[in-house]
Amino acid sequence: MENVIELRELTKTYGTRRGLTGLTLDVVRGEVFGFLGPNGAGKSTTIRLLLDLIRPTAGSATVLGLDPRGEGVELRRRVGYLAGDFVCDGRQNVRSYLRFLAALRGGVPEARIDDLADRLGLDQTAKIKKLSKGNRQKVGLVQAFMHTPEVLILDEPTSGLDPLVQQTFLDMVAEAAAGGQTVFMSSHIMSEVEAVAHRVGIIRDGRLVALDTVANLRTGTVRDVEVTFETSVPATAFADLPGASRLSLDETGTTLSGQVAGSPDALIKALSRYTVTSLRATEPALEELFHSYYEGAEAAPRTESARIA
Numbered sequence: 001m002e003n004v005i006e007l008r009e010l011t012k013t014y015g016t017r018r019g020l021t022g023l024t025l026d027v028v029r030g031e032v033f034g035f036l037g038p039n040g041a042g043k044s045t046t047i048r049l050l051l052d053l054i055r056p057t058a059g060s061a062t063v064l065g066l067d068p069r070g071e072g073v074e075l076r077r078r079v080g081y082l083a084g085d086f087v088c089d090g091r092q093n094v095r096s097y098l099r100f101l102a103a104l105r106g107g108v109p110e111a112r113i114d115d116l117a118d119r120l121g122l123d124q125t126a127k128i129k130k131l132s133k134g135n136r137q138k139v140g141l142v143q144a145f146m147h148t149p150e151v152l153i154l155d156e157p158t159s160g161l162d163p164l165v166q167q168t169f170l171d172m173v174a175e176a177a178a179g180g181q182t183v184f185m186s187s188h189i190m191s192e193v194e195a196v197a198h199r200v201g202i203i204r205d206g207r208l209v210a211l212d213t214v215a216n217l218r219t220g221t222v223r224d225v226e227v228t229f230e231t232s233v234p235a236t237a238f239a240d241l242p243g244a245s246r247l248s249l250d251e252t253g254t255t256l257s258g259q260v261a262g263s264p265d266a267l268i269k270a271l272s273r274y275t276v277t278s279l280r281a282t283e284p285a286l287e288e289l290f291h292s293y294y295e296g297a298e299a300a301p302r303t304e305s306a307r308i309a
């Protein structure tokens with residue numbers, strides 16, 4: 001698989017302030033990569049380094065095999081970028097603004113712009129300077145997507161969008177990836193990234209603390225389980241199950257409850273020896289897992305996986 005983004009020990013310090021420390025990461029063609037972290041974690045710093053808007057203190061970054069510093073013109077032509085602080089201003093209306101940007105990029109079919117604007121519910125007759133924050137963000141999204149770039153680099157793309165438009169945006173991302181475009185998007189909202197990303201990187205205090213698929217992040221987590229049996233089962237029946245150390249049977253031997261860590265496969269196989277009348281297994285919200293990364297890397301599971309990059 002071809003790496004579209006390659007970061008090697010990428011580091012940025014702002015004077016004595018740490019922005020990003022030793023970030024090593026590959027993003028492959030066609031992938032949607034969700035880059036998550038709390039405020040001040042280093043997401044925008046990383047994205048600005050990819051676009052040569054700032055320069056690294058150490059380490060390297062390439063996008064489409066191009067050096068952002070030396071080959072920035074070609075890189076920008078092939079990338080769609082939405083800045084976290086996207087601003088647009090001016091007396092013209094949305095239509096002429098977008099057509100101006102399209103001309104700068106060597107031309108974009110009008111129908112393509114109209115289609116994106118319509119999908120997002122963006123009124124192209126509105127004056128740019130009178131737009132609300134959410135509508136400005138829609139302009140930012142249209143200009144990032146309109147030339148169907150090979151790579152989309154989006155910093156907090158759903159900021160200011162209402163839930164319906166957020167969903168439209170997620171559909172656009174999924175379609176882009178299905179068509180072979182690569183998407184690198186930052187967010188601090190797990191649920192939106194979970195819905196669309198193939199892999200997630202979680203950054204905290206300038207360091208990558210987790211890097212994995214959404215499915216694997218879930219696999220390492222704990223589920224609440226409650227099972228009832230038609231008749232009493234032996235007290236030792238589930239004693240030695242991997243990951244089930246927190247399970248216990250009630251005194252009648254007919255209800256098993258507690259928690260299972262990791263895959264529930266061993267439990268399911270053990271249950272099959274008895275007649276089960278009901279089963280409840282509560283999936284952990286990924287949001288909860290995400291908070292454990294936010295609140296303390298020491299407490300967070302799967303920090304090892306960050307090293308697979």
Ligand SMILES: Nc1ncnc2c1ncn2[C@@H]1O[C@H](COP(=O)(O)OP(=O)(O)OP(=O)(O)O)[C@@H](O)[C@H]1O
Pocket residue numbers: 014017018019020037038039040041042043044045046084188
């Ligand atoms: N120009 C700058 N000068 C000094 N420090 C900076 C500068 N830009 C960023 N920083 C610092 O670098 C760290 C990372 O900031 P960055 O903007 O990359 O975080 P972020 O993850 O994008 O946060 P947010 O979600 O709030 O946008 C923060 O501690 C921030 O204060």
